[in-house]
Amino acid sequence: MEExxxxxxxxxxxxxxxxxxxxxxxADELRECIQCGKCGATCPMALAGLEFFIKRIVHAANLxxxxxxxxxxxxxxxxxxxxxxxxxxxxxxxxxxxxALRRAAIKVESCPANTYExxxxxxxxxxxxxxxxxxxxxxxxxxxEKPPTALSYDELRKKYQEVLKQTILEExxxxxxx
Amino acid sequence: xxxIGVYVCHCGENIAGAVKIEEVMKYAETLPDVAVVRNYLFMxxxxxxxxxxxxxxxxxxxxxxxxxxxxxTHEPIFRDAVESAGLNRYFLEMANIRDQDSWAHWHDKTGxxxxxxxxxxxxxxxxxLAEPLEDRYGDMEKSVMVIGGGVAGMFAAIDLxxxxxxxxxxxxxPSIGGQMIxxxxxxxxxxxxxCILTPKMVEVAQHPNIELITYAExxxxxxxxxxxxxxxxxxxxxxxxxxxxxxxxxxxxxxSRVPNEYNFGMNQRRAxxxxxxxxxxxxxxxxxxNCLYFKSMDKTGKPACQICEKGIPPKGIQxxxxxxxxxxxxxxxxxxxVGAVIIATGYKVMEKTHFxxxxxxxxxxxxxxxxxxxxxxxxxxEGELKRPSDGTKPKTIAFISCVGSRxxxxxxxxxxxxxxxxxxxxxxxxEKYPDIKLYLFFIDVRTAGKDFEEFYVYTRELGVKVIRGGxxxxxxxxxxxxxxxxxxxxxxxSPVELEADMVVLATAIEPPAGTDELGRLFAATCGREGFLRxxxxxxxxxxxxxxxxxxxxxxxxxxxxxxxxxxxxAASSAAAALVIPGKIxxxxxxxxxxxxxxxxxxxxxxxxPYGAIRLEEYKGKEKAYIEPALCAGCGVCASAxxxxxxxxxxxxxxxxxxxxxxxxxx
Ligand code: SF4
Ligand code: SF4
Numbered sequence: 001m002e003e004x005x006x007x008x009x010x011x012x013x014x015x016x017x018x019x020x021x022x023x024x025x026x027a028d029e030l031r032e033c034i035q036c037g038k039c040g041a042t043c044p045m046a047l048a049g050l051e052f053f054i055k056r057i058v059h060a061a062n063l064x065x066x067x068x069x070x071x072x073x074x075x076x077x078x079x080x081x082x083x084x085x086x087x088x089x090x091x092x093x094x095x096x097x098x099x100a101l102r103r104a105a106i107k108v109e110s111c112p113a114n115t116y117e118x119x120x121x122x123x124x125x126x127x128x129x130x131x132x133x134x135x136x137x138x139x140x141x142x143x144x145e146k147p148p149t150a151l152s153y154d155e156l157r158k159k160y161q162e163v164l165k166q167t168i169l170e171e172x173x174x175x176x177x178x
Numbered sequence: 179x180x181x182i183g184v185y186v187c188h189c190g191e192n193i194a195g196a197v198k199i200e201e202v203m204k205y206a207e208t209l210p211d212v213a214v215v216r217n218y219l220f221m222x223x224x225x226x227x228x229x230x231x232x233x234x235x236x237x238x239x240x241x242x243x244x245x246x247x248x249x250x251t252h253e254p255i256f257r258d259a260v261e262s263a264g265l266n267r268y269f270l271e272m273a274n275i276r277d278q279d280s281w282a283h284w285h286d287k288t289g290x291x292x293x294x295x296x297x298x299x300x301x302x303x304x305x306x307l308a309e310p311l312e313d314r315y316g317d318m319e320k321s322v323m324v325i326g327g328g329v330a331g332m333f334a335a336i337d338l339x340x341x342x343x344x345x346x347x348x349x350x351x352p353s354i355g356g357q358m359i360x361x362x363x364x365x366x367x368x369x370x371x372x373c374i375l376t377p378k379m380v381e382v383a384q385h386p387n388i389e390l391i392t393y394a395e396x397x398x399x400x401x402x403x404x405x406x407x408x409x410x411x412x413x414x415x416x417x418x419x420x421x422x423x424x425x426x427x428x429x430x431x432x433x434s435r436v437p438n439e440y441n442f443g444m445n446q447r448r449a450x451x452x453x454x455x456x457x458x459x460x461x462x463x464x465x466x467x468n469c470l471y472f473k474s475m476d477k478t479g480k481p482a483c484q485i486c487e488k489g490i491p492p493k494g495i496q497x498x499x500x501x502x503x504x505x506x507x508x509x510x511x512x513x514x515x516v517g518a519v520i521i522a523t524g525y526k527v528m529e530k531t532h533f534x535x536x537x538x539x540x541x542x543x544x545x546x547x548x549x550x551x552x553x554x555x556x557x558x559x560e561g562e563l564k565r566p567s568d569g570t571k572p573k574t575i576a577f578i579s580c581v582g583s584r585x586x587x588x589x590x591x592x593x594x595x596x597x598x599x600x601x602x603x604x605x606x607x608x609e610k611y612p613d614i615k616l617y618l619f620f621i622d623v624r625t626a627g628k629d630f631e632e633f634y635v636y637t638r639e640l641g642v643k644v645i646r647g648g649x650x651x652x653x654x655x656x657x658x659x660x661x662x663x664x665x666x667x668x669x670x671x672s673p674v675e676l677e678a679d680m681v682v683l684a685t686a687i688e689p690p691a692g693t694d695e696l697g698r699l700f701a702a703t704c705g706r707e708g709f710l711r712x713x714x715x716x717x718x719x720x721x722x723x724x725x726x727x728x729x730x731x732x733x734x735x736x737x738x739x740x741x742x743x744x745x746x747x748a749a750s751s752a753a754a755a756l757v758i759p760g761k762i763x764x765x766x767x768x769x770x771x772x773x774x775x776x777x778x779x780x781x782x783x784x785x786x787p788y789g790a791i792r793l794e795e796y797k798g799k800e801k802a803y804i805e806p807a808l809c810a811g812c813g814v815c816a817s818a819x820x821x822x823x824x825x826x827x828x829x830x831x832x833x834x835x836x837x838x839x840x841x842x843x844x
Pocket of ligand 1: 431433434448449468469470471483484485487
């Protein structure tokens with residue numbers, strides 16, 4: 001495929017079952033995208049220089065280009081700002097496409113390592129990202145060691161973990177759900 | 179002595195923005211015979227015209243100069259105004275101080291003002307010498323010829339016939355139906371094309387006011403609007419159509435097989451054939467070039483085959499049961515008199531052979547029109563989707579748009595219907611075979627019609643892949659017989675390639691062969707792209723430069739079916755409005771020969787672009803005569819006549835010289 005440095009995308013590898021899978025995972029209006037590009041112009045991913053920003057992601061998803069999308073980490077760069085959802089004239093909810101892609105990626109463990117870190121944190125502490133290593137300073141300032149979030153309510157956290165265990169996380173988590 | 183009124187128009191700011199109106203008016207007052215000078219913001223408005231009318235009625239003015247815009251659009255208005263006030267309508271002259279002055283010299287106010295003075299001076303000089311002219315009337319034949327029996331021609335014919343007019347519908351092929359009858363389904367409603375057209379074909383054939391003349395061509399044209407005298411050549415059919423019942427026996431027993439044009443050569447027909455199953459009229463013809471009888475007669479003088487006539491008695495095969503075979507049939511020429519003509523000869527699709535980069539030698543690369551036949555139940559595969567090369571069912575098909583359209587090397591125009599019919603093909607296929615993979619390569623998707631965008635989105639929802647910005651650069655045949663399609667996808671922003679089993683080319687829509695010649699027969703002109711040209715794109719979309727000759731359908735440019743029908747019905751209304759009154763008005767501004775002065779040199783005869791001049795016996799000599807109904811008032815003859823025997827009314831030699839003198843004055 002590599003031709004003089006230009007990456008030619010082979011459409012033949014497009015897989016309709018991938019499109020159907022994404023539709024089932026929440027991107028149910030995927031095919032209605034007419035590639036007007038309005039989402040692309042507002043997308044922070046595009047501004048940040050990510051190769052696959054929302055407009056291209058939706059098109060590649062539509063073409064069933066599973067490998068192209070899963071081999072690239074761009075979908076994980078989405079900031080969930082939802083601007084695309086607000087402005088999409090075809091009302092396809094582009095962010096749902098991102099979410100569907102992430103769901104598909106997780107199933108085949110095709111995501112950046114820090115995704116798992118976040119997932120583990122989510123399970124353990126109820127937060128994907130939480131402040132660590134500030135305990136001493138917080139104490140000095142007269143604050144509780146942990147911020148008053150899920151972290152500080154052990155009982156609720158346990159309940160929440162019970163709920164998570166009943167989800168697909170049970171199957172896919174690459175760490176023990178104790 | 180003439181009393182000339184000069185009316186200077188501001189045209190809003192169009193004129194007044196560059197020309198100093200006050201100064202021009204003061205100057206006009208000094209010109210000979212000028213009685214009144216006035217100005218107004220818009221002379222063409224009702225109050226503007228009222229100013230002129232009032233001056234005429236008050237007896238202040240008996241000649242009028244309007245210094246305003248172009249006479250092309252506005253002269254008729256002012257002529258009407260002058261006439262309604264009781265003056266001869268040709269006592270009017272326009273000085274074009276807008277298009278030829280203020281617009282052209284916008285940044286030179288002084289120069290523009292001076293030029294306006296000159297233009298008015300010249301108009302005044304001319305109008306002083308104006309002669310009263312009368313419009314005349316001629317007889318009008320109350321019948322219309324429609325050329326072309328496709329959907330546009332058929333609708334035009336039916337409309338005219340329903341208005342009570344006699345219609346001659348002339349079609350080149352043995353059957354009417356045109357291109358539309360070859361289509362499988364029509365967008366955006368997905369009607370079965372043949373199902374909606376066949377009843378109309380029958381209506382045409384049965385209408386008491388329509389004389390259907392198929393397998394015929396216009397041979398020559400004489401006469402002019404109101405009185406066209408047209409010779410139509412009915413091609414020899416070698417089958418007596420009065421006897422032929424359309425039973426199809428000859429089309430089955432004839433041993434000579436040739437590629438079937440109706441299916442673009444994808445299957446075969448016999449030399450004796452009926453064009454297609456639902457042909458109207460359903461009559462057989464023998465194609466002389468491929469008939470074994472004629473081939474051997476031409477070579478040896480003896481018939482090698484007469485199977486269609488006599489059958490094969492030893493095998494118990496009977497010949498034509500109606501006894502209709504007529505080997506001695508001849509071309510027949512018929513003369514028809516009509517008042518007006520509608521040309522509706524349609525289009526043809528460009529052939530794939532032009533496009534070397536798309537592997538046209540591969541049978542699996544087909545044009546969209548061929549694909550249409552593959553999809554059609556009456557087509558070569560009876561509607562079954564098969565790869566032409568090996569008869570297998572294709573799993574992946576690529577469609578390529580704008581093949582020959584939007585391409586300076588072929589046709590710069592957009593063929594207009596391709597985006598939609600590609601989507602239509604995709605939809606037909608996806609609804610029949612949901613698992614088929616379809617890739618549509620567009621430059622961009624143009625679906626600008628009623629319900630078209632909805633059609634597009636619906637088709638996308640079926641899982642059709644749309645690749646934009648992707649005029650395919652190459653189609654190659656791979657060793658495994660598959661086709662490699664290479665393009666660019668702007669939405670992926672990447673070069674792409676695809677392995678397809680079939681490729682469908684949406685080739686350009688072209689004027690049919692012979693359009694130029696047909697146009698010339700009727701003095702109707704072709705545009706740059708070879709389609710017949712309407713007089714004015716916006717205001718006169720169905721009329722040609724030749725009076726009484728109208729256009730309908732794709733012969734004027736690419737169109738879809740609804741547009742073709744709309745134009746056909748417009749053309750029939752325009753033709754009817756001309757024909758129904760029964761008389762025709764001739765322009766007064768035409769040339770006339772003074773036969774006393776004519777020296778019989780004849781130079782004018784070949785010069786006239788409208789063929790209006792002939793030499794006629796007058797006082798024992800051949801003198802020029804100009805047929806008033808044909809003269810278009812171009813003036814070529816008057817300027818060429820060495821004896822000054824030709825007067826071009828409205829532009830006499832005296833008037834022109836006076837104008838030139840006035841312009842040249844310091
Ligand atoms: S004469 Fe023979 S070849 Fe000619 S049309 Fe009849 S059957 Fe066909
Ligand atoms: S004015 Fe023109 S159209 Fe009329 S007869 Fe002379 S050359 Fe022909």
